[in-house]
Amino acid sequence: MRNRQMSLPEAGEDKRGPEGRLGYLLRQAAAAHRLRMERALADLDITPPQFTVLTMLASYPGCSNADIARIAVLTAPTVTVIVGNLEARGAVTRRRHAEHGRILHIDVSAQGLALLERCRERVHALDEALLAGFAEEEEAAVRRWLSAAARDPAA
Amino acid sequence: MRNRQMSLPEAGEDKRGPEGRLGYLLRQAAAAHRLRMERALADLDITPPQFTVLTMLASYPGCSNADIARIAVLTAPTVTVIVGNLEARGAVTRRRHAEHGRILHIDVSAQGLALLERCRERVHALDEALLAGFAEEEEAAVRRWLSAAARDPAA
DNA sequence: AAGATAATATTAGAGGTCTAACATTATGCG
């Protein structure tokens, strides 16, 4: 049932090649990268968002749910879900702030640190692959563009 | 509770500026663009994925669930959800193939077409904004890079 | 013609993401 009547386009053709709309291209590229990461991490039983949050927790130990939401540009409920899954998995633990009774500090467990190391190699390899065949000037343009697109999600 | 003990970074600083990891930048940029689209379309009661699928259905009328999954690079269950919501909303209708009893053809309703037109203006405006401040050479590099990143989600 | 293979559509289950609403705790102002 490939091309029934009017020959549908293949992936990368038509509006979905380099001439397509930028927003569409951006979504496709991000979805493909997410899927590659998901599959690269699947046997370690960790998801890409969990890896991202775990990385931040390792960089800024003891920060709170709200802190993570701010630096990861996610909402508080989203972070609650991700940290909940990391906790259920044993990668992080939580403790109440000494004086501020409401705040919960999050710490990466030894098991979580070991897990993080194993993830890093694979994710970095995928990141490297994103640059294959591009000159430094092009890379600089891409970085500048992505940073600009990431700013002001509210605007 | 801004900077409690060790001064957490602001958005766009640290690993999240143009020097950050490309995969991370890509995710942030796509998430920001998705959120902008969500908010731009919210009052029309349609989501970005629904807009994407509706656009494809208008371009290739009468194609099936599986056709959409192929050209949008999504899985069949995902498309089932999105088309189901479009149908519940009255933007599309479905009919059985004349001879192939299993295939369901999807058609955009008049209401769906009118809706699509209203969406297009807003989405195109957001797409234009993605290019503000970038030269043609840079745009070409970005397009080439996004297309490369979007290829081979399985690899 | 009969059985094996492939394609289509759907359901179930898990996880991520948002908005809206709520409960709890800090902080600030009169």
Add this chain to the structure above:
DNA sequence: CGCATAATGTTAGACCTCTAATATTATCTT
């Protein structure tokens, strides 16, 4: 001090996305 405001964490509900499994229908092979 006491109340208003803000920050933190959570729950509820909706949607998108995946993998895995199932049912139905077409097609191919022998």
